[in-house]
Amino acid sequence: MLKIYNLKDKLKYIDEVAILTQKEWGQTDLSREEFESKVKNKISKIKSNFENPNYCKLILLDNDSLIGFISIFPTDGDERKDLSPWYATMYVKEKYRGNGYSKILNNAILDEARKRNISKLYLKTDLENYYEKFGAKFLEVLSTGEKLYCFDVLTNRI
Numbered sequence: 001m002l003k004i005y006n007l008k009d010k011l012k013y014i015d016e017v018a019i020l021t022q023k024e025w026g027q028t029d030l031s032r033e034e035f036e037s038k039v040k041n042k043i044s045k046i047k048s049n050f051e052n053p054n055y056c057k058l059i060l061l062d063n064d065s066l067i068g069f070i071s072i073f074p075t076d077g078d079e080r081k082d083l084s085p086w087y088a089t090m091y092v093k094e095k096y097r098g099n100g101y102s103k104i105l106n107n108a109i110l111d112e113a114r115k116r117n118i119s120k121l122y123l124k125t126d127l128e129n130y131y132e133k134f135g136a137k138f139l140e141v142l143s144t145g146e147k148l149y150c151f152d153v154l155t156n157r158i
Helices: 011-025 032-049 101-115
Strands: 002-006 056-062 065-073 086-092 120-125 137-141 147-152
Touching: 002 101, 011 032, 011 056, 011 065, 011 086, 056 101, 065 101, 086 101, 086 120, 101 120
Parallel strands: none
Antiparallel strands: 002 056, 056 065, 065 086, 120 147, 137 147
8 A cells, every 4th residue: 555654754764765865866986885874874864854844755655665755855955055945856766667656756745845834845857847747847957957946835736
């Protein structure tokens, strides 16, 4: 059965989430020790942010199997520190892709933002024509070449 949880309520998945995060967005040419150190630091950072109202990490489970996760971050990079909070780390494990799970994660994070009275979520991505289908509106191209989008959380219903 598919269900969304806040990671802070299902800590047994934190190691797997941190490992997948490092593999997807972190440095990859690391020794085993360096990789494990990065993962350990990610776990500490996740735990230290649990009480921040502009931070959240939701996970999608099928029974006890992690399918994917998505986050709200207070900041995401150095390009636009004037914007907060950020829609971040949408991830679906490769074997589950193409089944609509990203839409489930998207809707869950927007619902969570509404519960927190967040009216806008910002997103940066290099994906082409992906987040528009979820209602994200293009704002500008960042200095990194990534595109900046915004979700109007209060009006976005997919």
